[in-house]
Amino acid sequence: MQSITTFFQTLIDGVLIGGVYAVISIGLSLVFGVMHIVNFAHAEFLMLGMFIAWFAWAYAGIDPMLGAFIALIITFFIGMGMQRVLIKPIIGAPQVAQIFLTVGLLFAMENGALLLFGADFRSVSTSYQTQALTLFSGESGRILVPLDKLYAFLMALLSGASLWFFLNRTSWGRAMRATSQDPMAAKLMGINTDKMYMIAFGLGVGTTAFGGAVILPYITASPTVGSQFVVLMFTAVVLGGLGSVAGAVVGGIMVGLIQSFSALILPIQLQNLTLFVIFILVLALKPEGLTARRRS
Amino acid sequence: MKRSKLSTSVAALTRRSVLATGAAALAMPALTGRGFAQEAVNVGVIVPLSGANAQFGINSRNGIQLVADEINANGGIKSMGGAQINLVIADATSNPTQAATVAQRMMSQDNVVAVLGAFASSLTLAISEVTERRGVPLLTMSFSDQITDRGFQNVFQIVSPGSQIGAATFDFTRALAQEAGQTLEKIAIMYEDTAYGTSQSAGLRKAAQDAGIEVVMDEAYPLGITDVSPLINQLRRSDAQVVFPVSYLNDSLLIVRSMRQQGINIPTIGGAAGYIIPDFREGLGDLADNVLSISPAAYDQAPDYTERFREKFGYFMVHEAQEHAACMGCLHSALEAAGSADHAAIREQLQNSVFDQGWATVMSGGKVEFDEMGRNIHASPLMVQWRGGELVTVYPKEYATGEVVWNS
Numbered sequence: 001m002q003s004i005t006t007f008f009q010t011l012i013d014g015v016l017i018g019g020v021y022a023v024i025s026i027g028l029s030l031v032f033g034v035m036h037i038v039n040f041a042h043a044e045f046l047m048l049g050m051f052i053a054w055f056a057w058a059y060a061g062i063d064p065m066l067g068a069f070i071a072l073i074i075t076f077f078i079g080m081g082m083q084r085v086l087i088k089p090i091i092g093a094p095q096v097a098q099i100f101l102t103v104g105l106l107f108a109m110e111n112g113a114l115l116l117f118g119a120d121f122r123s124v125s126t127s128y129q130t131q132a133l134t135l136f137s138g139e140s141g142r143i144l145v146p147l148d149k150l151y152a153f154l155m156a157l158l159s160g161a162s163l164w165f166f167l168n169r170t171s172w173g174r175a176m177r178a179t180s181q182d183p184m185a186a187k188l189m190g191i192n193t194d195k196m197y198m199i200a201f202g203l204g205v206g207t208t209a210f211g212g213a214v215i216l217p218y219i220t221a222s223p224t225v226g227s228q229f230v231v232l233m234f235t236a237v238v239l240g241g242l243g244s245v246a247g248a249v250v251g252g253i254m255v256g257l258i259q260s261f262s263a264l265i266l267p268i269q270l271q272n273l274t275l276f277v278i279f280i281l282v283l284a285l286k287p288e289g290l291t292a293r294r295r296s
Numbered sequence: 297m298k299r300s301k302l303s304t305s306v307a308a309l310t311r312r313s314v315l316a317t318g319a320a321a322l323a324m325p326a327l328t329g330r331g332f333a334q335e336a337v338n339v340g341v342i343v344p345l346s347g348a349n350a351q352f353g354i355n356s357r358n359g360i361q362l363v364a365d366e367i368n369a370n371g372g373i374k375s376m377g378g379a380q381i382n383l384v385i386a387d388a389t390s391n392p393t394q395a396a397t398v399a400q401r402m403m404s405q406d407n408v409v410a411v412l413g414a415f416a417s418s419l420t421l422a423i424s425e426v427t428e429r430r431g432v433p434l435l436t437m438s439f440s441d442q443i444t445d446r447g448f449q450n451v452f453q454i455v456s457p458g459s460q461i462g463a464a465t466f467d468f469t470r471a472l473a474q475e476a477g478q479t480l481e482k483i484a485i486m487y488e489d490t491a492y493g494t495s496q497s498a499g500l501r502k503a504a505q506d507a508g509i510e511v512v513m514d515e516a517y518p519l520g521i522t523d524v525s526p527l528i529n530q531l532r533r534s535d536a537q538v539v540f541p542v543s544y545l546n547d548s549l550l551i552v553r554s555m556r557q558q559g560i561n562i563p564t565i566g567g568a569a570g571y572i573i574p575d576f577r578e579g580l581g582d583l584a585d586n587v588l589s590i591s592p593a594a595y596d597q598a599p600d601y602t603e604r605f606r607e608k609f610g611y612f613m614v615h616e617a618q619e620h621a622a623c624m625g626c627l628h629s630a631l632e633a634a635g636s637a638d639h640a641a642i643r644e645q646l647q648n649s650v651f652d653q654g655w656a657t658v659m660s661g662g663k664v665e666f667d668e669m670g671r672n673i674h675a676s677p678l679m680v681q682w683r684g685g686e687l688v689t690v691y692p693k694e695y696a697t698g699e700v701v702w703n704s
Contacts, residue, residue, distance in 0.1 A: 006533070013525045111346070119350030121545050123579035130556040130583065141533065146525070146557050218553065219522060220546045220579065224348055228520045263526030268517045269489055271526075 005141040010264045011257070012135075016149040018256020020215050023156035024229060025236040025248040026163060027208035033243030034180045034200035035091055037098050041105035042208055043226035043233055045075055048109070049209025050221035051117055057124045057216075064124055065151055068213035072159075075209035076202040083201035091197065106226075113223035121220045129217050148217040155214040159207055160249060166203075167245065176200055180243075231272075235279050241289025250290055336382035337373060337637055339364070339627065340408035340432075342398055342423055343415050347390030348520065349544070351575065352415045352616055356437075357385060358609050359617030360412055363624040363655050366604075373628070375635035381628075388414045392422035399426040409637045410435060412623050415616055417443065417458070417491040424451050433643045435627060437619035439568075439592065440491045444669045450639075452646055452666050454623050454659065455592035456675040458492065461568070462499020462542075464677040465590040468691045469538060469565050470507065472588075472679070476702035484513035484536035486527050486543075486551070487567070493542045496567050500540055512536050521547055528554040542567030549579040556583055563588060563702060565679075574611045577685050584682045586701045591680045593618045594689045596697045598658040612686065618658050625655025626664050660695060 028042045052074055053067035062070070086105065090098050128147040136143040167173035178186040179196040187193050212225075219225065232255055240251025255275060262274035282290065341360055343353035364381045372378040384406045388395035395414055402408055403426060410433040414420045417440030424443060427434040427450055434451045436443060439458035443451060456464070466483075473480050485500055487493035493516070504511050513534040515527060524547065531539060539562055541551045548570035555564065566589035570576060577584045595602035595613040605613035605621075613621075630645035631637075647670075652663035661674035679691035681700060688698035 006529070009529055010526075013523070013529070017523050017525075114346055114350070119346065119354060121351060121549075121575050121579070123549055123575075125579070125581045125583075129553055132557045132559075144558055146554070148557075149525075218550065220549055222348070222546070224346075228522055232522075259523065260526065268515060268521075268526055272518070 003140040005136060005138070005143050006264065008136070009141075009143050010260050012143065012145055013149075014257035014260030015253060016146070016153045016256070017260065018253035019153040019156045020149075020211055020252075021232055021236050021255050022249040022252025023159055023214075024208045024211035025233050025240075025252045026160060026245055027204040027206070027211075028233055029237045029240070029243055029245055029248040030163070030207070031201055031204035032237070033245070034176060034204075035087070035197055036243075037087065037091065038095075038102065039204075040099065040102040040230070041109055042102075042205065043230035044106055044109035044113075045079070045205040045208045046212035046229055047113060047221070047223065047226040048075055048078070049212030050216050050219070050225060051113065051122070052209065053213035053216050054122045054124060054221050058122075063126060064213050064216040065155055067216075068155060068210045071213040072206045072210040076206035079202035079205035080198045082205075083198045087201060088194070088197065110223055110226065117223060119223065121222045123220045124216050126217050146218075152214040152217070156211060159210050160245075163203070163207060164245060172199070232275075235275060239279060239282055239290060244289070247289050254290075336380045337376065337631065338382050338384050338406050338408045339624075340399075340402045340406065340411035340413075341383050341385045342388045342395060342402065342411060342413035342419075343385075344390045344395075344419065345385075345387040348546075349390045349416050349419075351545070351573070352569075353388065355573070355614045355617045356413070356415050356620045359605065359613065359619075359621040360624050362605055362608060362617075363621045363628070367624075367628055373631050375632045376637070384408055388416075388419045388423070390416065390419070392418050395419040396422040396426055399423040403427070403430045403432060408432065409631065409639065409642055410627055412436070412620060412627070414438065417495070421491065424448060427451070431639050431643070433627075433630075433639065433646055435623035435646075437592065437616060437623060438492070440495045442491065442495070444671050448670065450643055450670075452623075452626075452670045452672075454619055454626070454664060454672050454675065456677050457671060458495035459499035459502070461590055461592060461677045462496040462501075463503040464499075465496075465540060465565060465567065465679075466500050466503035466507070468590070468677075468679040469540075469563075469588070470509075472691055472700050472702055473538070473563075475700075478537070478702070480509055480537055482510050482512045482534070482536045484531050484534050484539040485511055486513065486515045486517065486531070486539070486541050488519045488521075488543050488547060489516040490519055492569065493567070496542050497540075500542075500567075513539075517547075519544070519547075521550070524550045524554050527551070528558055528560070531555070532558055532560060536562065538563045538565060540565050540567065541571075543570055545570035545573065545575055545579075548576060552580055552583060552587065561703065565589060568592060568615065572680060572687055573614050574685075577682060585684065586681060586703065588679060588681045588690070588700075590677050591615050591687070592675065592677055593622070593659055594678045594680050594687060594695075596687065596689050597660060597678070597695060598662075601655060601658050621655045622659050622664060625653075625658075626651045629653055629656060 049071035052071040053064045056062040056067035131147045132144040175191045179193045236251035236255045240247030259271045262271040343356045345353045368380045372380045386398045417438040420436045420438035428448045441457040444453045487497035571589035593615045602613035633645045634641040650665045656664045660676040680687040690700040
């Protein structure tokens with residue numbers, strides 16, 4: 001009944017959107033992995049990234065794909081500052097305190113954005129927004145690759161790969177991993193763990209802001225846009241295994257694929273239901289996430 | 297309130313003191329000046345000022361504010377001694393529970409004569425439960441049939457109910473297609489699964505079925521959808537001749553853009569809301585041109601009034617602002633006729649008057665009149681089309697201000 005072209009189209013759509021979910025989730029996972037803090041306000045940085053990219057586009061004519069780098073840099077420094085002032089005091093504090101702080105931050109940022117930017121929906125218009133590559137065209141239909149999603153996916157890939165390189169191939173990355181594994185030992189080895197925490201938080205929110213900026217061509221920015229993504233983000237991260245960058249990538253792409261294929265078979269309304277049913281099954285059967293190795 | 301207290305105490309007094317009081321009362325406005333003599337009339341405005349529907353709420357508030365300012369500048373409510381209108385504005389957020397709480401607080405603390413709001417049908421439904429219990433008139437421009445289906449005594453819907461708007465969307469489209477020499481056989485409907493989307497698509501579906509036309513795609517999707525490609529893929533496969541998307545702004549931008557991306561250029565007939573606001577054009581640029589939409593009111597029908605909005609706020613008078621302004625216009629006339637802040641008296645006037653003065657005339661037909669269900673019997677939806685950043689009414693013919701562009 002469903003042709004092979006439909007299958008491939010669904011697969012492509014799922015991977016493209018999933019790649020973006022992956023990038024916005026990597027940041028969340030990084031923050032948790034290094035600092036062991038669940039940052040509920042994380043999706044607000046996605047919103048912030050979108051607004052930065054939108055302003056760059058509206059006032060300087062910068063394409064969101066390049067604006068994403070501006071968003072990354074600005075939110076990196078905002079993140080570092082925020083870590084210093086707000087997050088640092090709650091590292092190692094009871095979880096309730098951490099939840100209160102980050103949830104409070106979520107509301108403060110959302111309403112702050114409403115105050116600052118107004119409730120308008122802001123959208124960019126670029127040339128590639130309405131273009132698509134035709135991969136295949138035949139009797140059974142066509143397979144299209146929408147350019148805006150392809151670009152967003154490639155940018156996501158780029159940022160994911162850079163982050164991986166940073167963590168695994170640089171001395172700073174090694175220091176960060178050491179801090180994550182054992183802060184005390186890291187400190188004894190001469191690593192400035194406070195600095196590592198700041199950089200990790202800055203990078204975490206920066207990556208998510210970057211992901212927000214690259215999806216601007218197909219998602220409208222508004223102060224409440226974070227709430228559309230926050231649950232998907234947490235699902236992706238937990239699905240893949242909290243605290244692991246590779247896990248966030250696997251989780252993100254899985255979320256995209258599940259949504260996409262669910263819409264093919266079931267009414268589109270049920271796409272998140274399908275997602276959460278699978279999510280619950282994964283939690284029940286493999287609670288440490290799909291990519292995590294069982295600890296001895 | 298003040299007035300009734302005065303009359304009961306008067307009854308108990310002697311003739312001499314009655315005369316004295318009367319003289320004092322007559323002298324009072326001259327002594328104290330306007331605005332102080334009469335307590336201001338509180339009118340409740342509950343609209344979403346934050347959350348996903350904030351922009352629509354702000355537009356609505358602007359429309360009401362414009363009319364209230366005009367009334368106050370022209371000497372307030374004359375039958376109430378020039379009482380000024382005082383708008384009590386509250387944020388309904390985009391959450392029905394919150395909207396009901398806000399309404400409750402407004403009833404108990406602010407002593408409002410009536411409530412206007414709340415743009416989104418789901419919010420209006422929640423508020424109407426509260427106003428009905430308290431017997432406070434509620435004037436609304438929300439479409440959902442449910443609002444006036446429940447036999448409530450105190451709710452007045454100034455626009456056609458959603459099912460009628462849905463049916464008109466289909467009927468008008470078929471007429472336009474026919475004029476262009478196209479016979480409709482297959483249509484696609486996609487709608488967000490809110491009160492508004494569901495009721496409007498129901499009307500659309502029924503009209504299509506009655507006309508014996510095949511609905512080749514009929515898909516609901518959740519509010520706040522982040523990826524519409526499954527919808528558009530399905531549309532592409534469905535072979536429909538026209539598509540009817542019923543959605544607010546974000547989804548409407550996504551839908552039109554994804555359609556163009558996939559090379560789908562069939563006539564697109566939006567379901568009001570997101571399709572007829574300046575942001576739609578801003579978000580889509582030239583892609584917006586020739587997109588059609590149903591609209592419960594259109595600013596090109598009463599430019600004398602609606603241009604005042606553009607002058608003050610810098611953008612064309614969007615339909616929710618226009619309809620809310622009309623609600624305020626009706627309430628103004630009702631207050632003038634009732635001459636008191638009593639809820640029952642105002643309700644009586646709203647129920648039994650023909651409103652053909654002032655801002656009430658911006659609705660189609662130039663007047664407003666409510667039947668027993670609280671529905672405006674003169675309301676007629678209009679078909680509008682984007683043309684270079686402006687909306688032009690193209691159907692029905694008696695209201696049209698321009699010719700339709702139909703690219704089949």
